[in-house]
Amino acid sequence: xxxxxxxxxxxxxxxxxxxxxxxxxxxxxxxxxxxxxxxxxxxxxxxxxxxxxxxxxxxxxxxxxxxxxxxxxxxxxxxxxxxxxxxxxxxxxxxxxxxxxxxxxxxxxxxxxxxxxxxxxxxxxxxxxxxxxxxxxxxxxxxxxxxxxxxxxxxxxxxxxxxxxxxxxxxxxxxxxxxxxxxxxxxxxxxxxxxxxxxxxxxxxxxxxxxxxxxxxxxxxxxxxxxxxxxxxxxxxxxxxxxxxxxxxxxxxxxxxxxx
Amino acid sequence: xxxxxxxxxxxxxxxxxxxxxxxxxxxxxxxxxxxxxxxxxxxxxxxxxxxxxxxxxxxxxxxxxxxxxxxxxxxxxxxxxxxxxxxxxxxxxxxxxxxxxxxxxxxxxxxxxxxxxxxxxxxxxxxxxxxxxxxxxxxxxxxxxxxxxxxxxxxxxxxxxxxxxxxxxxxxxxxxxxxxxxxxxxxxxxxxxxxxxxxxxxxxxxxxxxxxxxxxxxxxxxxxxxxxxxxxxxxxxxxxxxxxxxxxxxxxx
Amino acid sequence: xxxxxxxxxxxxxxxxxxxxxxxxxxxxxxxxxxxxxxxxxxxxxxxxxxxxxxxxxxxxxxxxxxxxxxxxxxxxxxxxxxxxxxxxxxxxxxxxxxxxxxxxxxxxxxxxxxxxxxxxxxxxxxxxxxxxxxxxxxxxxxxxxxxxxxxxxxxxxxxxxxxxxxxxxxxxxxxxxxxxxxxxxxxxxxxxxxxxxxxxxxxxxxxxxxxxxxxxxxxxxxxxxxxxxxxxxxxxxxxxxxxxxxxxxxxxxxxxxxxxxxxxxxxxxxxxxxxx
Numbered sequence: 097x098x099x100x101x102x103x104x105x106x107x108x109x110x111x112x113x114x115x116x117x118x119x120x121x122x123x124x125x126x127x128x129x130x131x132x133x134x135x136x137x138x139x140x141x142x143x144x145x146x147x148x149x150x151x152x153x154x155x156x157x158x159x160x161x162x163x164x165x166x167x168x169x170x171x172x173x174x175x176x177x178x179x180x181x182x183x184x185x186x187x188x189x190x191x192x193x194x195x196x197x198x199x200x201x202x203x204x205x206x207x208x209x210x211x212x213x214x215x216x217x218x219x220x221x222x223x224x225x226x227x228x229x230x231x232x233x234x235x236x237x238x239x240x241x242x243x244x245x246x247x248x249x250x251x252x253x254x255x256x257x258x259x260x261x262x263x264x265x266x267x268x269x270x271x272x273x274x275x276x277x278x279x280x281x282x283x284x285x286x287x288x289x290x291x292x293x294x295x296x297x298x299x300x301x302x303x304x305x306x307x308x309x310x311x312x313x314x315x316x317x318x319x320x321x322x323x324x325x326x327x328x329x330x331x332x333x334x335x336x337x338x339x340x341x342x343x344x345x346x347x348x349x350x351x352x353x354x355x356x
Numbered sequence: 357x358x359x360x361x362x363x364x365x366x367x368x369x370x371x372x373x374x375x376x377x378x379x380x381x382x383x384x385x386x387x388x389x390x391x392x393x394x395x396x397x398x399x400x401x402x403x404x405x406x407x408x409x410x411x412x413x414x415x416x417x418x419x420x421x422x423x424x425x426x427x428x429x430x431x432x433x434x435x436x437x438x439x440x441x442x443x444x445x446x447x448x449x450x451x452x453x454x455x456x457x458x459x460x461x462x463x464x465x466x467x468x469x470x471x472x473x474x475x476x477x478x479x480x481x482x483x484x485x486x487x488x489x490x491x492x493x494x495x496x497x498x499x500x501x502x503x504x505x506x507x508x509x510x511x512x513x514x515x516x517x518x519x520x521x522x523x524x525x526x527x528x529x530x531x532x533x534x535x536x537x538x539x540x541x542x543x544x545x546x547x548x549x550x551x552x553x554x555x556x557x558x559x560x561x562x563x564x565x566x567x568x569x570x571x572x573x574x575x576x577x578x579x580x581x582x583x584x585x586x587x588x589x590x591x592x593x594x595x596x597x598x599x600x601x602x603x604x605x606x607x608x609x
Numbered sequence: 610x611x612x613x614x615x616x617x618x619x620x621x622x623x624x625x626x627x628x629x630x631x632x633x634x635x636x637x638x639x640x641x642x643x644x645x646x647x648x649x650x651x652x653x654x655x656x657x658x659x660x661x662x663x664x665x666x667x668x669x670x671x672x673x674x675x676x677x678x679x680x681x682x683x684x685x686x687x688x689x690x691x692x693x694x695x696x697x698x699x700x701x702x703x704x705x706x707x708x709x710x711x712x713x714x715x716x717x718x719x720x721x722x723x724x725x726x727x728x729x730x731x732x733x734x735x736x737x738x739x740x741x742x743x744x745x746x747x748x749x750x751x752x753x754x755x756x757x758x759x760x761x762x763x764x765x766x767x768x769x770x771x772x773x774x775x776x777x778x779x780x781x782x783x784x785x786x787x788x789x790x791x792x793x794x795x796x797x798x799x800x801x802x803x804x805x806x807x808x809x810x811x812x813x814x815x816x817x818x819x820x821x822x823x824x825x826x827x828x829x830x831x832x833x834x835x836x837x838x839x840x841x842x843x844x845x846x847x848x849x850x851x852x853x854x855x856x857x858x859x860x861x862x863x864x865x866x867x868x869x870x871x872x873x874x875x876x877x878x879x880x881x882x883x884x885x
Contacts, residue, residue: 148502166508178503182521182598191517192507223598243507364716384739441639446647452859453852454814456821456829460836461844536726543728548821555731562734570738574731581726 097279098122098145098247103154105140105304114140115304118154122247122281127273129282129294131336133344137304138283142251145281146172159246168196171240172249175256177232179224185211185235186220192243210238214268230261237269241276248273248280254289266292267319274316287336291329292318299336301343308339385568393568394575404557404572411542411553411580414470418477419531419538426482426534427527430489434523440490451483455541459548473545473552480541484533492526493519525599532588539584543577554580661841666849669842677831677843678850685816685827688744692751693812700756700808701801704763705789708797714764721764725757729815733822742823747816754815755808762807766800767793806862813855 098121105115115137122128130138143149145156147166156163158170171192179188186207187194193203211220214234224232233253240248250269254262270293273280284290290297291312299308310332314323323329369387376384385393397404433440458479466472496519504518546555554573561570592599632638648663655662707714707721732753740746770793778792794801820829828847835844 146506148505166506168508172506174499174503176499178499180500180503180518180521182524182596195507195509195513195517225598360712360715361719368720437636438634438639441636442643445640445644448856449852452855453848454817454855456814456818457832457848457851459821460833461841461848464836464839540728540730544730544818547730547734548818558731558734562738567738570734574735577731578723578727581728582723585726 097124097126097159098281099155099157100141100145101155101157103141103144103156104152105137105144105149106152112303113152115144115151115154118304118306120298120306122279124279125277127278127280127282127293127295129284129290129297130300131284131287131290131297131340132300132307133285133302133340136300136302136343138300139251140304141300142172142249142281142283145247146170146249148172168192168243169246170249171243171245171247172251173233173236173240173253175252177224177229177236177256179232179235179239181224184221184223185216185227185231185238188224188235189238189242191239196243206242207238210242211235213241213272214238228261229257230265233257233265234268237265237272241272246279248278250280250282252284255284262289269293270318287333287340288324290336291332292323297332297336299339301339301346307343308336310335385571389568390571393566393572397569397572404576407553407557407573408576411546411555414473414477414542414545414553415538418474418481418541419535421474421478422481422485422534422538423531425478426485426530427489430486430527430530431493431523433486434490434493447483447486450479451487455479456544456548459545463549468549468552470552472549473542476545477538477541480544481534481538484537485527485530488526488530488533489523492523492530495526496522525596528592528595532592535584535588536581539581661845665842666845670846673843673846674850678828678847681826681828681831681847682850682854685820685829688747688827689751689812689816692748692816693755693809695748695752696755696759696808696812697805699752700759700804701763703756704760704801704804705767705793707760707764708767708793709785709789718764721757721760724753725761729754729811730818733815733819736819737823742825746823747819747827750815750819751812755812758807758811759801759804762800762804763797766797766804769800770796802862802865806859809858809862813858817851 100118100120103115103118104113106113118137118141120128120130120141130141132138140149144151145158145163147163147170150164158167163170179185180191183191186204189207189210190203193206198206208217208220211217214237216231216234216238219227219231224235227235233256236253253269254265257265266289272278273293282290282293291314294312297310297312298306299310301307312328312332314326314328315321373387376386376389378384429443433443455476459476462472462475466475500518500522501514504514509517542553543555546553547558548555551560554577557573558570561567561573651660652663703717707717729750733750736746736749736753740749774792774796775788778788783791816827817829820827821833824830824833828851832844832847832851835841835847
């Protein structure tokens with residue numbers, strides 16, 4: 097579904113690239129997470145795939161077609177929700193459909209359907225500032241799902257939420273993605289979150305390259321058992337941490353601080 | 357709570373009565389005379405309403421014109437830096453200076469008719485609109501633009517669905533300020549030049565030393581000013597219900 | 610770097626950073642060019658009888674400024690500063706009182722609001738009637754114009770003081786005056802200063818209006834007389850001076866507000882008078 101080849105990105109006149117020869121393939125129905133320390137290029141990669149950023153080199157192919165700009169087969173969920181404050185939850189969710197020219201009755205009905213899916217059917221006429229952070233992000237999720245994209249992109253979507261809400265939304269996302277067999281590219285810096293949600297984890301390091309890849313063999317659905325108690329979890333987690341710590345140490349040695 | 361208000365009101369009334377009885381007729385009028393004058397102007401002679409209508413005409417037309425001119429200019433200045441730089445010497449200068457300074461020359465150019473009053477109202481009211489609109493357009497959150505773009509919004513759609521709604525609280529705030537400023541402008545233009553409108557009425561009674569009658573348009577102007585404030589607040593709530601300012605209004609802020 | 614908020618762009622010249630392109634987008638070039646254009650148009654299309662010419666104005670400037678504008682300005686500013694000082698001295702305490710005493714608040718609030726919203730101009734004829742056309746009237750005009758914004762803003766600001774801060778004071782057994790001095794006033798300084806700025810603007814306008822209305826002294830009167838006697842070059846000198854003065858006033862206020870009200874947001878040391 098998604099093929100990224102040799103993706104490179106230089107910001108401005110920087111000498112060091114944010115992404116260098118980044119390669120990634122995501123199969124249909126697969127849930128892949130990009131994880132790494134701040135500045136490793138994971139968000140850059142996501143934004144290029146979404147079409148909000150231009151690459152300096154390399155190619156992105158979505159569903160067999162080259163992708164250089166936003167399109168109806170991709171949708172993104174932002175970390176800061178980015179809902180329009182002047183629209184209600186309902187009309188926010190309907191935004192993508194509106195832009196595609198879908199008629200009013202039809203798109204509002206669909207919006208209602210997806211708000212129902214995320215558990216907000218009794219909040220459809222609320223404004224974002226009347227909703228909690230978790231509720232806002234659910235609206236953001238519904239908005240992305242409403243256009244029924246082939247590829248779902250999520251940029252640290254739970255980063256702005258408290259721990260309890262995060263857990264709740266993680267299991268919601270896991271279930272929805274499984275039910276709809278969505279293809280997902282997910283960005284986070286939480287190892288636990290990555291293990292819980294993904295089929296495959298790609299670890300990135302500065303400057304913008306892959307330093308490790310792990311398949312997550314934990315049985316699905318993962319919310320029905322204590323996945324943190326399994327040996328597989330411990331093993332993967334340890335591996336990933338080892339990689340990340342090595343990476344951090346390297347960066348620290350070079351630049352004097354872990355995060356630039 | 358109401359008790360305090362009523363008591364204060366009565367105290368003020370009492371002071372007024374005592375003070376007015378002391379002074380000459382030409383300078384002060386008692387509350388009783390004031391009430392008689394009100395009755396006269398509003399009910400028996402109805403001399404209040406012609407000038408009221410005239411003032412309101414100048415006000416409504418003035419506000420309309422200010423919005424019609426100010427919003428597009430503000431949008432243009434917000435979207436294109438070069439437009440902003442070209443126009444801003446005038447906006448800064450004209451916004452800072454007391455507009456009254458232009459009254460004499462405007463009378464020379466435009467005479468004493470409605471055109472003069474209208475022009476003065478527009479000068480008073482258009483700058484808050486321009487400045488607020490421009491600020492609003494400039495302040496659009498980059499992230500919201502990203503959200504729009506991620507759903508494939510083109511330039512025109514971005515303006516329509518993101519920039520304008522995002523800027524609308526600012527535009528509405530500008531409109532509120534414009535309405536208050538416009539009313540002041542109407543009164544200034546009238547008192548300083550003509551026999552038109554409520555301001556002109558003040559002049560007329562003042563010239564004839566009819567003190568009690570003079571108070572009537574003054575209180576009228578005050579009442580209208582407060583009404584405009586409430587109306588503007590209501591309008592703000594209606595047009596931008598999602599803003600904190602509007603919600604604070606709702607809670608009686 | 611895109612100069613446009615939305616990403617739309619003006620047509621680019623073939624060489625995107627050529628001289629023409631840079632000139633077209635340089636802020637000062639545009640401003641000066643635009644004003645210059647206006648002056649040229651004025652020169653070409655003006656006439657003796659209603660607008661005068663930039664050249665005439667320039668020629669009249671030295672004489673007009675020294676002999677007419679400065680003395681008139683002196684008269685205006687005398688009344689203005691006296692009245693404005695009085696507005697502060699009267700306004701701030703009343704505002705604080707309204708914020709701290711529910712009784713006073715209830716009693717005064719509708720009147721303060723109504724008088725704040727009223728165009729002061731409506732009150733000027735009354736003031737003229739009561740106080741004549743001398744210094745007292747002008748002083749009163751400035752006072753009436755300036756005191757209500759100050760009262761209102763002080764009151765609103767003092768009301769908004771964080772409950773928690775007040776609790777801290779009470780926990781240390783602070784008396785009412787101490788609370789006022791050490792908590793309420795410092796916390797509401799931004800609002801008080803906003804009130805000063807509004808009051809200043811309104812008082813300034815008020816006195817100019819009073820001068821135009823009464824035709825006795827001051828710069829407002831000067832402008833009015835010059836216009837009436839068709840001496841437009843003198844009039845423009847006065848107007849330009851007034852405008853420049855207004856800009857200086859408001860800039861000064863904005864700067865001092867930043868220095869005095871938020872020492873914890875300042876970078877660097879405060880200028881001498883404001884250091885503790």
